[in-house]
Structures are given as C-alpha cells and as structure tokens.
Amino acid sequence: MIGRITGTLLEKNPPQILVDVHGVGYEIDVPMSTFYGLPATGAQVSLHTHHVVREDGHFLFGFATDEERTTFRQLLKVSGVGARMALAVLSGLSVNDLAQAVALQETGRLVKIPGIGKKTAERLLLELRDKLGKALPNLSGARLAAAPDSAPDARSDILNALLALGYNEREALGAMKGLAEGISVSEGIRLALRHLSKS
Missing domain, CATH: 2.40.50.140 (Nucleic acid-binding proteins)
Incomplete structure (x- = not known):
C-alpha cells in the first residue's frame, strides 16, 4: 500500500x-x-x-491531513459509499463540519452535496455516529502551506472543478457570477461552494 x-x-x-x-x-x-x-x-x-x-x-x-484520510476511510465503510462519493463529501464539508453534522444528525448539510440524497445522508449520519468520534479524537487538522495560484485561466479551472464535483453548468456559472477578477483558483472554488451550499 x-x-x-x-x-x-x-x-x-x-x-x-x-x-x-x-x-x-x-x-x-x-x-x-x-x-x-x-x-x-x-x-x-x-x-x-x-x-x-x-x-x-x-x-x-x-x-493534506491524517484526519482527512481517516474520515475518508470511515466514509468508505458506509454501505453504498464509494471513493467518489467519499471525496465529494470531503469536498463539500470540512472534517470538523462533517463531525458536527454527524453529532447533531443534520441531514440538511449533507443533501446539499451533489450526488447525496436524503436516504444516503440519513444512512451516512447513522453509520458514522459511532465511528467518527472515536476515529478522530483530534479534529484540528493543519493545512498544507498555501501559495497563491492565480492564473489567467483561473475562472476556467474553477468552473471545471465545480463540474467535476457534480454541479451542472448552470449552477456552476451562477455561483461564479460574483467572483472578483483575478481571484485565485482555490479562493474561487471556496467562495463558489459557499454560495452553492446556501442556495
């Protein structure tokens, strides 16, 4: 391995x-x-x-962190959840946010992630309830050292990232409308996902 x-x-x-x-x-x-x-x-x-x-x-x-990988592995143990869906969950929610959603049994936060319906969200919350807290005693994961990654085609990269996450073109373009010119790819994706999670 x-x-x-x-x-x-x-x-x-x-x-x-x-x-x-x-x-x-x-x-x-x-x-x-x-x-x-x-x-x-x-x-x-x-x-x-x-x-x-x-x-x-x-x-x-x-x-980036061992906590993320541990959470990914816990997600894979949930029936009906494959690697792509586990990746989508971690793209839509941070480890801390997911742990909080599980603790509070908030299906609403999970169904906003593309590809996750109400039944899948309920199954995730139920099966993770006993696993996630034990697997992640320390939920403070440090991020990789970030460097600005602005580029002329940043908007294209942001759009491709949103499409890869399962959003359709209309949703992705709508979320990108308010993004400032010259924004970095990572910041653009973060802001677009925040907008999509509220819609």
Missing part, C-alpha cells in the same frame, strides 16, 4: 493533481479541502494517501 507521497507538484486539474516522485508521475485525486491548500505548481508537496486497487485499475487519493 502507498501511504504517503512526497514530490514535485506538476499539475493541478481539480479534483486531480499530478505529483512527480523521482521521475514517476502519480495521478492523485484530492478533495477540495486539500486542493485549497496546495502550493503552486513546481513546489514540493507531501500528502497522506489512500491506495485503492480495483479490477479496472489502481487509484490514489491524497489528503
């Missing part, structure tokens, strides 16, 4: 990144919570990873 990756960040195409480790490029899917804190391309990055082996291939998922 691959438990940690440290190398040079070559590409950022949310939710996937490419990390070069001694000449080998690893494609890693990350939640938006991790994506926000990534340094600029060309910089060194270190991620906790979860390696999934399936008949159709090997898949790597990366996380």
Whole structure:
C-alpha cells in the first residue's frame, strides 16, 4: 500500500493533481479541502494517501491531513459509499463540519452535496455516529502551506472543478457570477461552494 507521497507538484486539474516522485508521475485525486491548500505548481508537496486497487485499475487519493484520510476511510465503510462519493463529501464539508453534522444528525448539510440524497445522508449520519468520534479524537487538522495560484485561466479551472464535483453548468456559472477578477483558483472554488451550499 502507498501511504504517503512526497514530490514535485506538476499539475493541478481539480479534483486531480499530478505529483512527480523521482521521475514517476502519480495521478492523485484530492478533495477540495486539500486542493485549497496546495502550493503552486513546481513546489514540493507531501500528502497522506489512500491506495485503492480495483479490477479496472489502481487509484490514489491524497489528503493534506491524517484526519482527512481517516474520515475518508470511515466514509468508505458506509454501505453504498464509494471513493467518489467519499471525496465529494470531503469536498463539500470540512472534517470538523462533517463531525458536527454527524453529532447533531443534520441531514440538511449533507443533501446539499451533489450526488447525496436524503436516504444516503440519513444512512451516512447513522453509520458514522459511532465511528467518527472515536476515529478522530483530534479534529484540528493543519493545512498544507498555501501559495497563491492565480492564473489567467483561473475562472476556467474553477468552473471545471465545480463540474467535476457534480454541479451542472448552470449552477456552476451562477455561483461564479460574483467572483472578483483575478481571484485565485482555490479562493474561487471556496467562495463558489459557499454560495452553492446556501442556495
């Protein structure tokens, strides 16, 4: 199993990144919570990873903190939840927010995440109720050192990230309307997701 990756960040195409480790490029899917804190391309990055082996291939998922990875693994244990849905949950809610939603049994916070209906949300909250608190005694996860990643095509990257998370083009473009010119990709995604969670 691959438990940690440290190398040079070559590409950022949310939710996937490419990390070069001694000449080998690893494609890693990350939640938006991790994506926000990534340094600029060309910089060194270190991620906790979860390696999934399936008949159709090997898949790597990366996380800024061990708490995120632990939560991801707990989500995978919930019946009917696969890696993509677990990634979507962590993209829509921080570890702390998810723990709070579970503690308060708030289905409303989960159904705002694309691909999660009321029944799935209820099942998640029920099955995580006893697991999440024990698995995450310390919910204060430090983020990766962030560097501004503004680029001329930031709006395109923001749109692609929202589409990759399951929002349709109309929803994504609507959430991007109020974004300032020259905004960084990570900040744009964060603000757009905040807008979508309120709508």
